[in-house]
Amino acid sequence: MAVTIKDIAKKVGVSPSTVSRVVNGNTLISKETRDKIFAAMKEMDYHPNSLARNLANGSTHTIGLVIDAQDDNTFSNAFFNRSVYAIETVLQQNGYNLLITNDREDKNCSPVEKLILEKRVDGVILPSSSVTQKLINLLQKNDFPFIILGEPEIEKDETSWVDVDNLLGGEMAAKHLLDQGYGSIAFILENQATIFARNRVQGYRKALDENGCKVHTDYIIDCKGNCEAAYGAVRELMSLQEKPDAVLCANNVIAYQVLRALRDSLISVPEDMAVMSFDNYPFAEYMDPPLSVVDVDTFRLGEQAATDLIKKIQNANYENKQTMIATELIFRESTKRKK
Numbered sequence: 001m002a003v004t005i006k007d008i009a010k011k012v013g014v015s016p017s018t019v020s021r022v023v024n025g026n027t028l029i030s031k032e033t034r035d036k037i038f039a040a041m042k043e044m045d046y047h048p049n050s051l052a053r054n055l056a057n058g059s060t061h062t063i064g065l066v067i068d069a070q071d072d073n074t075f076s077n078a079f080f081n082r083s084v085y086a087i088e089t090v091l092q093q094n095g096y097n098l099l100i101t102n103d104r105e106d107k108n109c110s111p112v113e114k115l116i117l118e119k120r121v122d123g124v125i126l127p128s129s130s131v132t133q134k135l136i137n138l139l140q141k142n143d144f145p146f147i148i149l150g151e152p153e154i155e156k157d158e159t160s161w162v163d164v165d166n167l168l169g170g171e172m173a174a175k176h177l178l179d180q181g182y183g184s185i186a187f188i189l190e191n192q193a194t195i196f197a198r199n200r201v202q203g204y205r206k207a208l209d210e211n212g213c214k215v216h217t218d219y220i221i222d223c224k225g226n227c228e229a230a231y232g233a234v235r236e237l238m239s240l241q242e243k244p245d246a247v248l249c250a251n252n253v254i255a256y257q258v259l260r261a262l263r264d265s266l267i268s269v270p271e272d273m274a275v276m277s278f279d280n281y282p283f284a285e286y287m288d289p290p291l292s293v294v295d296v297d298t299f300r301l302g303e304q305a306a307t308d309l310i311k312k313i314q315n316a317n318y319e320n321k322q323t324m325i326a327t328e329l330i331f332r333e334s335t336k337r338k339k
Contacts, residue, residue: 003046011040023048025061025095026314062097063087063309064121066112068129082281083149086302087125094310096122103130116144123309128152128161128195145312147305151195151322160312160320162305166196169294169327170203173248173276176292176329178211181337182246182274186219186237188230188258190250197250200278204248219244227253234261246274246335252284255291274335289333300325 005023009016014033022029022037040046065087067080088098099121101111112130115121116138126135128150136155139146148161177185187204189197201220208215218240223229230249234257237244249255255277259269267273269289276292277284284291304323312318 003044005046007044008037008040008046011044012036023095024059025310060120060122061095062099062121063091063306064112064115064124065098065100066124066126066130067100067102068127080298082298083302083305086299087306090303090306090310096310113138116142123147123313125149125305125309128163131155143316145309147309147312149301149305151199153195156322158320160308160322162301162308162323162325163196164296164298164301165324165326166199167203167206168324169278169296170200170205170248171207172203172327172329173200173278173294174204174207175211176331177246177248177274177276177335178207178213180274180335182335183213184216184219184242184244185213185246185248186216186221186244187248188221188223188233188250188254190223190227190254191225192220192222200250216242216244223250223254227251228257230254230257231261234258234265238265238267245272246276249275249277251279252277252282252287252291255284256287259287270334270337274337276335280330284330285332287334292332292335293330295328295330297325297328 005016005019009019012019012033014037018029018033019037022034065084084100091098099115101115103110103112112124112126112135115124123145124139124147126146126148128148131148131152131154133154136159138144146160148159149163150161151163152159152161174185185204185208187201189201191197192201205215219237221230221233221236223233230253234247237247247258249258255275258275262269262273262275269275274292276294278294278296280293280295281298284293304325308321308323
């Protein structure tokens with residue numbers, strides 16, 4: 001005879017309703033009780049009928065993660081993968097599955113709109129690059145739970161979102177370089193059109209202004225999505241009459257190209273030029289010399305987004321909130337000027 005919820009409840013010594021709530025992902029039950037119930041389910045080889053459960057409670061126990069269909073490098077992006085791993089970890093701990101879809105336009109109805117209108121998922125996590133006013137209107141009209149991964153360009157105060165404090169990160173990086181004795185700081189960006197890049201530049205400018213340093217327009221270079229262009233950007237900077245003595249890089253790939261260009265130009269790091277990057281992961285510490293970085297905790301980013309979304313799903317009165325994840329400075333050889 002098949003094992004039932006009542007059998008599990010009897011073994012653990014709780015009510016059937018408590019077992020049911022745990023099976024349905026209710027996090028209000030204590031961890032100790034949940035662990036006992038899951039252990040009993042495993043021991044007795046009990047597998048809930050997910051289809052019947054979903055029909056009964058109107059829940060799919062699935063979260064949709066939308067990816068940017070315009071970015072061909074999404075799945076090769078180590079930082080994106082760290083966030084997805086964190087999202088998946090939190091969802092599994094709370095009894096949810098993850099469904100990944102893209103935001104590619106369709107002449108009838110986009111995949112994201114289908115998820116919402118057909119209620120295939122209980123909520124969605126959206127990258128800020130995929131957020132449009134049309135999509136926000138659709139989500140709000142249907143009272144559909146969602147979280148935005150990254151600060152959005154629109155509806156900032158009317159939506160819930162999680163982002164790294166990029167303004168603080170830019171300020172932190174520039175101030176560190178100034179404190180190490182570097183006075184002319186260039187900034188090579190991957191794509192200045194993104195809001196996180198603009199926030200980083202704003203923080204960089206703020207630190208320079210507050211320390212009485214000139215902000216050179218020629219020192220801010222946009223690679224327009226092509227990180228390999230950073231090699232040529234260094235040559236541009238070295239051709240200026242007033243050259244910088246430090247380069248802040250938007251990511252590790254740009255930093256690699258910068259180090260390569262400086263090495264080919266026989267410019268010593270950090271004696272003649274400092275190099276600093278955002279993002280410690282995956283290989284900043286293995287470069288030559290090891291890079292000082294403003295570390296961006298993308299695992300925490302995904303973890304917070306998933307946690308907030310589950311709260312929104314389980315509590316219809318959960319208010320919108322905006323969360324900034326703090327950055328951390330890691331000091332290494334690439335900015336350690338010998339005095």
